[in-house]
Amino acid sequence: MKNKILDMTTLDKTLLKELDAYINLLDGDKGEHLIHVLHKAQELFGYLPQNLQLYVARKLDLSGARVNGVVTFYSFFNEEPVGKYKISVCMGTACFVKGADKVLERVESLTKTKKNEISEDGLFTIKDVRCIGACGLAPVMTVNDKVYGKVKPNDVDEIIRYYRGLEDENN
């Protein structure tokens, strides 16, 4: 049985070409540029599926484990497809005691998406994260780069509505 991870044919050819071109321009030991290459790959593909990670490993003459180690070390990299808006709810101690679980629950129900999953319309990804260092504002949630502090479950409605609204405007 052929392992799915080894199957590179499911990766978009044009995007791969672009990634190859980027890698070809790197000089010296290409392995040293791993992080840059992963950035580029994620920019192109939106996320880093396993076969793409292995593709990068082979291109840079690194082991798959090494590449996967780096991808899983930095929270910036996504191994799963992500929504346009990444909602992170802090579950650190401070946030938790101030009811972060209720906030998360509301986010999940409004977006009809479980944590670590992507909403059906591709708009939202939900994450619970460890302390993000803003305990004074607990409970805290972030949407992409924007930080929302002292969030009450009811505030979530408005936040979600806002991002949905942005989409409608764009369309």
Added chain:
Amino acid sequence: MKLIDKMVQCSINGINITVEKGTTILDAAEKVGIHIPTLCHLNLADFGVVNKNANCRVCVVEEENSHKLLPSCAEKVVDGMKIQTDSLKAVMGRRTNLELLLSNHPQDCLTCVKNLDCELQSLAHELNIKEIHYQGEKMQHPVDLTSFGIAKDTNKCIMCRRCVTMCNDIQTVGVLSPLKRGFDSVVATAFHLDLGQTSCTYCGQCVSVCPTGALAEMNDSPKVWRALNNPNKKVIVQVAPAVRAAIGEEFGYEAGTILTGKVVSGLKRLGFDEVYDTNFGADLTIIEEATELIERIQGEKTLPMLTSCCPAWVQFIEHQFPELLDVPSSCKSPQQMVGILTKTYYAEKNNVDPKDIVMVSVMPCVAKKAEAAREELNKDGLSDVDYVVTTRELAKMIKEAAIDFKKLPDGNFNKLLGESTGASAIFGTTGGVIEAATRTAYEMITGKELKQVNFKQMRGIEGIREAKVKIDDLELNIGIAHGLGNARKILEDIRDGKSNFHAIEIMACPGGCIGGGGQPYHHGDIEILKKRQKALYDLDKSMPKRKSHENEMVLQLYEDYLGKPGSHKAHELLHTAYSAKERI
């Protein structure tokens, strides 16, 4: 620079000492006879193996000027330092750090594979831990029992990263890596694949340095017990060269004590019907391999020829250099040769149905388990070798059967596949296979007697060695590498057309089979490996015959059964082919 600028002064527990700049506190302390406990630290510098991640912090000592706790294995001595290794702060610091490691460690020591052989356990004893003051959240990882070679229980991992160092820096196999970060971090394969799905070579070097039970060999002894208790089976066993030089360590003998006779008696007591010698297979391998080498040189075929008796190395080339599969010799390994001959030659001679034979081998090696399981190594659907147990597993079986190993009389191998020469004894160490092959090739090519059989230039423990041997007008260029990282360098040269060797010996494990992944744990003491190596050379020296082609039973085998070396029948039974595999 004056010498004085290169030196630094410090005091350790009040003893003044001057050391070279760059010396760690740990090494400086050792110089004045002060022991500091360590855990993640591993230093086999002679083999190029050093793990210095300073992860575990079990080695902290107090520096009095700053009142800081410093990890002694990594922190370098600075001029004027005042080190206390036994202050209350240092002692408590080490204890706290160890307790933290223990706080989420499974507490199943009594039934753990590493019970009484675990460095974490010994340290808990050494630091006098009587209570664990912290309760950590336990890890809940599935145990990986999917490969034929290595069992991986991540729940017992303490993140010392010794295995990562072995797998990446020394072996350059790159199967293991730390994944994720913080509390979630684990040492794992890419994408948490089962080991069996990766390019793991099963060299077992991760196992041999793991301080806990997180990495171990797959336990095959239950299958062997079952076979031994089946009255309808002929259960036949073979023992590899390096086993006899190491098994004694499990029974309190000094490292490097050769105990062939006791091993043979022990195996007979366990109930094996015939006890054969893998060394017999080694002599046979040499004859086939030397024949192949001469043919490749004289027929101007692919050179260099690489030895193929190390299965981890074979896996390595298949996964990492699939374009070079025509360079290894086509010879099966000694283990497989003895296996197939038992199921053919022995079976025919004794009128036994090969289906009723269970072939077991005792190996210093974890990769031999995976080799035995390779699909192509069979005849008519019967595997050449059925089960492989390591030196460690055999020692456990002997203890389990309540056999008093030390009191065993010296036994002899059974006839047919039981004779061996000094040449085969040194198969167990780096350099030994090619030295044995040279002895035979010399006489095969020249037809003259080789008087001086010791090829000292091939011996030693440097990672890559070269030797030149004059055989009539041929100057034979020989290369030797041990450790897969060194093998990689040699393979890259071959790939790039830069190699001018005729023959190259490669062994995956540092030191060769004496340092195999299935041997008694050396716990970082490199002297043990050197003693085992010396023991094999001494054994060679003590043998009446020291050339493989003088092994009478092997000669008999050719006469009765195989015909000539390299014959059609020899090829059918004793040779194999390799196949390209994916690199993950």
